[in-house]
Amino acid sequence: MSFFQRLKKSVSQTTESVTQKFKSGLSKTSTSLVGAMDTVFRRSKIDEDLYEELEEILIAADVGVNATMEIVERLRTEVKERKVKEPEALKPLLSEILLEILKGEEEEDIGMNTVDDDLSIILFVGVNGVGKTTTIGKLAHYYKEQGKKVVLAAGDTFRAGAIEQLEVWGDRVGVDVIRHQAGSDPAAVIFDGIQAARARGADILICDTAGRLQNKVNLMEELKKVHRVIGREVPGAPHETLLVLDATTGQNAMKQAQIFNEATRVTGIVLTKMDGTAKGGIALAIRRELGVPVKWVGLGEKMDDLQPFDSEQFIHALFVEEVEKEA
Ligand SMILES: Nc1nc2c(ncn2[C@@H]2O[C@H](COP(=O)(O)OP(=O)(O)OP(=O)(O)O)[C@@H](O)[C@H]2O)c(=O)[nH]1
Numbered sequence: 001m002s003f004f005q006r007l008k009k010s011v012s013q014t015t016e017s018v019t020q021k022f023k024s025g026l027s028k029t030s031t032s033l034v035g036a037m038d039t040v041f042r043r044s045k046i047d048e049d050l051y052e053e054l055e056e057i058l059i060a061a062d063v064g065v066n067a068t069m070e071i072v073e074r075l076r077t078e079v080k081e082r083k084v085k086e087p088e089a090l091k092p093l094l095s096e097i098l099l100e101i102l103k104g105e106e107e108e109d110i111g112m113n114t115v116d117d118d119l120s121i122i123l124f125v126g127v128n129g130v131g132k133t134t135t136i137g138k139l140a141h142y143y144k145e146q147g148k149k150v151v152l153a154a155g156d157t158f159r160a161g162a163i164e165q166l167e168v169w170g171d172r173v174g175v176d177v178i179r180h181q182a183g184s185d186p187a188a189v190i191f192d193g194i195q196a197a198r199a200r201g202a203d204i205l206i207c208d209t210a211g212r213l214q215n216k217v218n219l220m221e222e223l224k225k226v227h228r229v230i231g232r233e234v235p236g237a238p239h240e241t242l243l244v245l246d247a248t249t250g251q252n253a254m255k256q257a258q259i260f261n262e263a264t265r266v267t268g269i270v271l272t273k274m275d276g277t278a279k280g281g282i283a284l285a286i287r288r289e290l291g292v293p294v295k296w297v298g299l300g301e302k303m304d305d306l307q308p309f310d311s312e313q314f315i316h317a318l319f320v321e322e323v324e325k326e327a
Pocket residue numbers: 127128129130131132133134135161162165272273274275276297298299300301305
């Protein structure tokens with residue numbers, strides 16, 4: 001069975017609607033990245049020019065310099081080892097390498113680290129405007145659909161609008177939001193959130209925080225305090241610290257990731273607005289450069305457009321035309 005056939009079989013094990021969401025959410029990246037690669041694969045032979053052109057295409061899709069170098073190096077090795085002569089045969093080879101990079105070293109670490117028999121706490125970090133509030137709302141919806149009781153804590157007290165926005169999502173999804181006034185101590189809101197979640201028998205508490213990057217020391221201090229309070233109240237928590245990044249901001253998102261990763265222990269990335277960019281290659285750069293797994297992707301504005309990240313669905317969506325041709 002060829003690589004594309006195996007990929008098709010593998011993605012068919014999840015529901016069709018998930019495959020559709022990945023396909024439509026990644027269609028811009030697929031058109032631009034895989035579309036551009038077509039000219040490479042139509043070259044008459046595999047030579048230096050081909051590798052260089054491929055490098056340029058990957059970098060233009062925000063795959064990042066290091067990831068691009070690794071991909072092309074691995075491709076060269078495979079071409080030698082398997083004695084590949086036809087440029088056309090590079091397609092499945094390349095997609096297989098992309099999949100390996102996306103999966104990273106530890107395949108199992110992309111699931112959410114929540115507990116079944118106690119309160120799980122998920123902390124959200126990220127700068128304003130990346131889709132943090134929207135993502136919290138969508139995640140609350142996701143867990144509610146699974147029959148979990150969810151409470152939200154409005155820990156972004158820096159901006160009055162953020163608290164109200166979270167309340168709107170709370171109403172929309174039908175979950176309680178614990179809030180204080182704007183300007184109050186985020187750790188105090190989250191402390192109250194934990195008490196309320198416990199009193200109401202909640203399974204999941206999702207905490208928002210402010211994302212002030214301008215002052216790294218403040219950001220670190222605030223996150224440290226929040227961590228301390230959460231860890232003291234619920235041993236082992238927060239179970240996840242998710243950093244929200246806007247995929248459309250490319251290398252700027254990488255920079256934010258580095259700063260937040262230094263300020264706190266980020267356990268997973270949420271890449272939002274994938275549907276709005278042709279540069280979805282950022283997912284590869286993040287996996288390769290930060291070593292932090294992408295756990296969720298935002299593939300649209302609807303409530304169920306936030307999907308658990310699935311590297312096979314991702315590669316399938318990018319190369320879907322090739323997959324269909326072969327199957
Ligand atoms: N197309 C698309 N839009 C998204 C996605 N995620 C979020 N958005 C939109 O991005 C915009 C910003 O989202 P917010 O949730 O307000 O961003 P935020 O990070 O909370 O911003 P602040 O409230 O300023 O902190 C909204 O219009 C969302 O609908 C996504 O996956 N796809």
